[in-house]
Amino acid sequence: MGSRFSRRQFTAGVLTAGAGITRPSLHARAQDEQRVLRILGWPSYFSDEITAPFREANNVRIEVTGIATPDDTMLFLRAGGVGLYDIVAPVIGLVAPLGEAGLLAPLDPGLIPNASGLFSQFQDLPETRSGDDLFGIPLLWGTFTLAYAAGQAIAPDDWQAQLDASYTDQLVMPDDGLGHFWIWNWARGADDPTRVSKDFLAETADTLIELKQRRVTSFGGSTYDTMMKVANGTGRFSTIGWQSASLLTTPQQQALATALPTPGGASFCDCISMVTNSHDPELAQQFIDYMISPVAQRDLVDSTRWATVAQGAPPMIQPDIAALYPYDDIDGWLATAPVRGYPPVSADGDIATYLDWIIAWDRGRQAKL
Numbered sequence: 001m002g003s004r005f006s007r008r009q010f011t012a013g014v015l016t017a018g019a020g021i022t023r024p025s026l027h028a029r030a031q032d033e034q035r036v037l038r039i040l041g042w043p044s045y046f047s048d049e050i051t052a053p054f055r056e057a058n059n060v061r062i063e064v065t066g067i068a069t070p071d072d073t074m075l076f077l078r079a080g081g082v083g084l085y086d087i088v089a090p091v092i093g094l095v096a097p098l099g100e101a102g103l104l105a106p107l108d109p110g111l112i113p114n115a116s117g118l119f120s121q122f123q124d125l126p127e128t129r130s131g132d133d134l135f136g137i138p139l140l141w142g143t144f145t146l147a148y149a150a151g152q153a154i155a156p157d158d159w160q161a162q163l164d165a166s167y168t169d170q171l172v173m174p175d176d177g178l179g180h181f182w183i184w185n186w187a188r189g190a191d192d193p194t195r196v197s198k199d200f201l202a203e204t205a206d207t208l209i210e211l212k213q214r215r216v217t218s219f220g221g222s223t224y225d226t227m228m229k230v231a232n233g234t235g236r237f238s239t240i241g242w243q244s245a246s247l248l249t250t251p252q253q254q255a256l257a258t259a260l261p262t263p264g265g266a267s268f269c270d271c272i273s274m275v276t277n278s279h280d281p282e283l284a285q286q287f288i289d290y291m292i293s294p295v296a297q298r299d300l301v302d303s304t305r306w307a308t309v310a311q312g313a314p315p316m317i318q319p320d321i322a323a324l325y326p327y328d329d330i331d332g333w334l335a336t337a338p339v340r341g342y343p344p345v346s347a348d349g350d351i352a353t354y355l356d357w358i359i360a361w362d363r364g365r366q367a368k369l
Contacts, residue, residue, distance in 0.1 A: 108285060
């Protein structure tokens, strides 16, 4: 999970089509007879293995355009995606803004019966609605933590403890402004880290610049990249890590562990929505329903190592992956690592907007180690 702050390599799915000039082949005619769903989202969420049962049962071809950052969903839809895509997977903080902008179509709950089987924490969230219209269904969630070299380091009790001189050259920092501001705005006392004043945001950026210049030994790349640097011996802490860190290393690497220093971590929630002017609204909503079914959720979580939204999925998930999250106490977990959204995407008094966050992080990005 990154943001436009995190400049990961963009990977787009290739759109395919079957065609013939005079006499189409049997394969081309079969493709022409297929219904098609075009999806904008993380490619790993919609792999062939995960979507195969739906495709085969409905004679559907799925074409995925990959995103590199969560806000690509907003950018692509605004840049001509309406009328092209049927399904999109936006982060929860963008669902209502995209719906209000006319980029998402309201969903029919009657066509998505599996929504009733979601954990209560992910049912009927206000962030997925605008007025009476439902614009998104939670698809997947997960938590950003502190990741560190197990057995070689002791996790700090408080995020701000990393400013201490004892952490000099011990930290590896990814190029991820969204995650850092989520955590450090909260660590600095904000009740809601996504709604802080411009002055507060600037002070958080100053703190992160101090951290980078005085304690960080390596900066840049994705959160995964930084965790692998720690696993390979560069530093002992990734300033942001994934809850799944302990499952990502090889026997030849240093094992990783995770912690939630005070006041806690930050969770994300990705949703699944229908794009305005979908070519096949009924099929699109059937696909949404399939993706939140226990079986599809099992395959999705086993593949991504994030967390499921479906109550029936945990017993089917690989045990080591299921054990990453306490499904019997989601409320307790989310109290320590709340689901965070986006800062406002348009002007809202003195509250720092998404653009302000980009500018503030870019200042930190340019600060030299």
